[in-house]
Amino acid sequence: MQLGYLIPTVLAGVLALSGCGGEAPAPAVPTAPVPTVEELQPPYNEADVDAGKSLFGRQCASCHYVAAGKGHLVGPNLHGVFERGTGKAAGYNSYSPALKNFEHKVWTPELVDQWLLAPQGFVPGTGMFFNGLKNPEERRDLIAYLLIESRKP
Ligand code: HEC
Numbered sequence: 033m034q035l036g037y038l039i040p041t042v043l044a045g046v047l048a049l050s051g052c053g054g055e056a057p058a059p060a061v062p063t064a065p066v067p068t069v070e071e072l073q074p075p076y077n078e079a080d081v082d083a084g085k086s087l088f089g090r091q092c093a094s095c096h097y098v099a100a101g102k103g104h105l106v107g108p109n110l111h112g113v114f115e116r117g118t119g120k121a122a123g124y125n126s127y128s129p130a131l132k133n134f135e136h137k138v139w140t141p142e143l144v145d146q147w148l149l150a151p152q153g154f155v156p157g158t159g160m161f162f163n164g165l166k167n168p169e170e171r172r173d174l175i176a177y178l179l180i181e182s183r184k185p
Contacts, residue, residue, distance in 0.1 A: 063111070063112045063114075063115050063182065063183040063185070064114070064115060064183055065183065066180060066183045066184055066185075067179060067180060067183070068180075069081055069176060069180070072176055072179055072180075073141070075172050076141065076172060076175060076176040076179060077176075078172075079172050079173045079175075079176030079177075080173045080176075081173065081176050081177050081180060083170075083173040084172075084173035084174040084175070084176050084177030084178070085177050085181070087165075087170055087173060087174045087177070088174060088177055088178070088181075091162075091165070091174075092107075092110075092174075094106075095107040095160075095162075096108070096109065096110050097109045097110070097111070098110045098111055098178065098181050098182050099111060099181075099184070100112075100184070100185060103123075104121065104123065104124045104126075106126075107160060108121035108124035108126075108127075109121055109124070110178060110182050111182050112182055112183070113139050113144075113178065113182050114138070114139055114140070114141065114144075114178075114179060114182060114183075115138070116138065116139065117136075117137050117138055117139075118131060118134045118136045118137075118138070118139055118143070119131040119132040119133075119134060126159065127159070128155075128157055128158050128159035129157065130155050130156060130157030130158050130159075131155055131158050131159070131160075134155055141175050141179060144175055144178070145171050145172075145175060148164065148165050148171050148174065148175070149164050149165065149166065149171065150163075150164040151164060152164075
């Protein structure tokens with residue numbers, strides 16, 4: 033008997049469709065509309081998003097969720113990361129002073145690119161212990177994946 037979960041599922045769908053519907057749980061962070069690869073700014077519009085997804089799974093997923101409402105791991109949840117300030121994930125209490133005091137207001141794709149190249153070099157004293165992704169194509173693919181995935185409701 034499937035009805036038990038069908039009804040809430042349908043209801044959630046209706047509430048989601050109604051946009052700012054009163055009772056729908058708010059997403060963790062307000063995000064921009066979900067772009068397609070083609071809509072991304074160069075060079076991300078030429079990225080291989082599947083390769084980016086696989087890279088995320090191998091290199092980032094042990095420390096980061098990206099899905100809304102999934103909470104934090106060792107690192108902060110990356111949902112809505114391009115719409116929020118550096119060191120500003122709500123409910124994440126383990127930021128290093130280095131990232132908390134980092135002067136940049138928002139994580140742009142350019143900033144994430146420099147960060148992923150060498151986190152320790154870009155923000156000395158950061159608590160993200162990750163050697164960096166030296167291959168520019170891998171960073172492009174990964175950032176394109178994040179630009180899409182981090183905006184999914
Ligand atoms: C070993 C765990 C670990 C791995 C692996 C890791 N991160 Fe992180 N990440 C962290 C931690 C911890 C922080 C917070 C750093 C700080 O406060 O200095 C962080 C911070 C970040 C931030 C800044 C978020 C914010 O809210 O300001 C981004 C973006 C990020 N990581 C992306 C990635 C990506 C993409 C990968 C994969 C290439 C990755 N991280 C791999 C642990 C990790």
